[in-house]
Amino acid sequence: MKISVSFTLLLLLGSVPASESVECQRTSPPDIYAALREITASLVQLKANMALQTTGQAQLKTEVEKLNQQQRVRQVAFSAALLPQDQQPTIGPLPTDTTLIYTYVITNIGNAYNSKTGAFTAPMRGAYNFEWTFGAFGDNSHGSGGWLVKNSEYVFMAFEQQATGFMTTSKGATLLLEVGDVVFVRLMANTLAYADGSHHNTFSGFLLFPM
Structure with a gap:
């Protein structure tokens, strides 16, 4: 009796179409590490941009002070x-x-x-x-x-x-x-x-x- 039931289940499973079998599978979780890598890269770029902006502001301040000094000398x-x-x-x-x-x-x-x-x-x-x-x-x-x-x-x-x-x-x-x-x-x-x-x-x- 057990052998007959098992065989019947196998036949039923074999008769399920392949597309339905795929849909029954669980969707794989997103790649968290890839997302983290993208966020890290964005943060690094943002930090670099801020550093460039700070450097540019410092250079601009130096140039302004230099021009002011030259103006005072004149x-x-x-x-x-x-x-x-x-x-x-x-x-x-x-x-x-x-x-x-x-x-x-x-x-x-x-x-x-x-x-x-x-x-x-x-x-x-x-x-x-x-x-x-x-x-x-x-x-x-x-x-x-x-x-x-x-x-x-x-x-x-x-x-x-x-x-x-x-x-x-x-x-x-x-x-x-x-x-x-x-x-x-x-x-x-x-x-x-x-x-x-x-x-x-x-x-x-x-x-x-x-x-």
């Missing part, structure tokens, strides 16, 4: 005047050419002018414009004037002389300066400069453009 201008020395408004006459120290500073953008030495030091290579003025009371013996000096080179002189009254003179020059070149004004020997609150004796300069 902003150069000063203007200063003489003040009475030891309460004496008249400077001179002196036996030799003497560097004047303009201590009354109203503008010093870029801090290129030194009010302790009277010298302007070029912070960058470029074309600079300078102006200097002199004034004093005529005494029938001495004039008023001085030289613009670049390093040790006498460039231009401004000079005026008259017997009486107040005399003034001024001049300007454009110089090509290298980094570290110094420019200053020297009072000519045996001349006068009058310093008071009116500030007749001045020294000014500014950067025209870098080169």
